[in-house]
Amino acid sequence: MKVSVHYFAGLRDRAGCNSEEMDLAEGTSLTALYAQCCARHGIDFPRERLRVALDDAFVSWDHGLHDGAQVAFLPPVSGG
Amino acid sequence: MRSFAISEVAIDPARLRQALHLPQCGALVCFEGWVRDNHMGKAVQALDYQAYRELALSEGERIMREAGERFEIVGAMAVHRVGALALGDLAVWIGVSAGHRDAAFSACRWVIDEIKARVPIWKREHYSDGISEWLHP
Numbered sequence: 476m477k478v479s480v481h482y483f484a485g486l487r488d489r490a491g492c493n494s495e496e497m498d499l500a501e502g503t504s505l506t507a508l509y510a511q512c513c514a515r516h517g518i519d520f521p522r523e524r525l526r527v528a529l530d531d532a533f534v535s536w537d538h539g540l541h542d543g544a545q546v547a548f549l550p551p552v553s554g555g
Numbered sequence: 556m557r558s559f560a561i562s563e564v565a566i567d568p569a570r571l572r573q574a575l576h577l578p579q580c581g582a583l584v585c586f587e588g589w590v591r592d593n594h595m596g597k598a599v600q601a602l603d604y605q606a607y608r609e610l611a612l613s614e615g616e617r618i619m620r621e622a623g624e625r626f627e628i629v630g631a632m633a634v635h636r637v638g639a640l641a642l643g644d645l646a647v648w649i650g651v652s653a654g655h656r657d658a659a660f661s662a663c664r665w666v667i668d669e670i671k672a673r674v675p676i677w678k679r680e681h682y683s684d685g686i687s688e689w690l691h692p
Binding site for chain 2: 481483484485487488520524526528531532533547549550551552553554555
């Protein structure tokens with residue numbers, strides 16, 4: 476399945492792109508996807524500090540992925 | 556009235572305030588967040604804000620809706636800037652109108668705290684030593 480991964484703020488700088496498409500084996504979890512992204516870009520931000528969004532909504536890390544999913548890994552926010 | 560918006564251009568408080576000026580209201584409390592020239596002892600020269608726009612809007616709207624359920628208020632509006640901001644620029648504006656001041660003060664304080672904690676917007680500070688960094692508290 477193909478998914479799009481979106482990066483913001485510090486993670487975007489580290490990834491060097493706003494988003495990218497990734498080809499995943501069926502059944503790949505969000506945590507496994509984040510690990511792949513970390514390995515690919517040398518990201519060392521601990522997963523425990525991130526929130527994750529799927530198709531523009533917050534989800535828990537054990538939420539499943541589907542073909543065409545839009546995934547975003549969100550570092551701690553600093554608006555306001 | 557409840558609304559949360561993200562703006563690429565300067566926020567106009569006078570226009571926003573007008574929309575909250577409702578006949579049943581005896582109080583309006585506004586909060587303005589400005590770009591400050593220092594952070595943790597470092598001199599700040601400018602800021603960038605970046606948003607995950609779709610999710611920031613839906614989470615912001617959720618906060619405004621929750622404010623209406625928690626407090627006896629009439630109107631609530633919030634606008635957050637994104638893009639490059641200079642020192643002194645208005646970064647976030649919140650206005651809450653209510654029949655009485657207690658609810659307006661409480662709701663306005665609650666809304667800014669929730670926005671800072673929940674809305675996916677990030678700040679990058681540019682320091683006078685040439686370094687810049689995203690804040691991930």
